[in-house]
Amino acid sequence: MVQQEVPMMLNDLRLGEGVANMIAAALGGEPIIASNSLAALTTSFLVIRNSDDRSLTILSLLRVSGLKILKAGHLIPLAMSGGLSVVSAAALCSREGDGASVPAALLAFLLLLRYWTSRRAAIRFYVKSEAVQSVYGAVAEVASMITAIQRAQATIGIGDTAMAAGCVAPSR
Numbered sequence: 001m002v003q004q005e006v007p008m009m010l011n012d013l014r015l016g017e018g019v020a021n022m023i024a025a026a027l028g029g030e031p032i033i034a035s036n037s038l039a040a041l042t043t044s045f046l047v048i049r050n051s052d053d054r055s056l057t058i059l060s061l062l063r064v065s066g067l068k069i070l071k072a073g074h075l076i077p078l079a080m081s082g083g084l085s086v087v088s089a090a091a092l093c094s095r096e097g098d099g100a101s102v103p104a105a106l107l108a109f110l111l112l113l114r115y116w117t118s119r120r121a122a123i124r125f126y127v128k129s130e131a132v133q134s135v136y137g138a139v140a141e142v143a144s145m146i147t148a149i150q151r152a153q154a155t156i157g158i159g160d161t162a163m164a165a166g167c168v169a170p171s172r
Contacts, residue, residue: 030042030043030044030045031043033148033151033152034144034145034148036137036141036144036145037049037135037137037138037141038122038123038134038135038137038141038142038145039123039134039145041145041148041149041152043152043155043156044060044061044062044152044156045058045059045060045061046058046059046060046061046064046125046149048123048125048132048134049134049135050132050133050134050135051122051133051134051135051136057132059125059127059132061149061152061153061156062156063127063128064125064126064127064149064153065126065127065128066125066126067123067124067125067126067146067149068123068124068126069121069122069123069124069142069146070121070122070123070124070133070136071119071120071121071139072119072120072121072122072136073115073118073119073120074114074115074118075115077111077112077114077115077118078111078112078115080108080111081108081109081111081112081115082108084104084105084107084108084111085104085105085108087100087104088100088101088102088104088105088108089101091104119139120136120137120138120139121136121137121138121139121141121142122134122135122136122137122142123142123145123146
């Protein structure tokens with residue numbers, strides 16, 4: 001049963017069947033704890049889609065010494081939303097605003113919503129002096145994967161390391 005689950009979950013990483021089978025054989029049929037578009041986590045390994053989106057990296061959980069969240073988003077909608085909010089407030093307070101505050105506030109809200117939906121994040125994994133970065137995905141996917149990694153590390157007995165104690169720092 002486990003042998004069948006591993007290739008199916010790794011195929012969610014958009015890999016060819018041959019590569020998924022090869023990775024599943026390398027992992028020895030371990031069950032997958034968590035999987036999303038960034039990585040697949042087994043009980044003792046991570047299979048990470050690299051930032052070039054063409055290759056994979058397999059890391060042992062014992063070797064991962066740190067994590068860093070890399071966030072990216074389009075700042076132009078945020079800046080435009082702030083400017084339109086000021087215009088909306090000025091039109092509301094003005095005697096000559098003639099109802100311009102409502103459309104400006106609505107447009108500011110839509111631009112703010114666009115900013116929040118365009119935010120992306122990736123995870124950078126540190127193994128001694130080397131770093132491996134995953135592809136960019138949703139911020140919620142990154143948060144769930146980091147939580148799963150920390151739980152898995154605590155399960156295998158390395159929960160007292162600096163990473164599990166809060167070494168995960170968001171980037172700006």
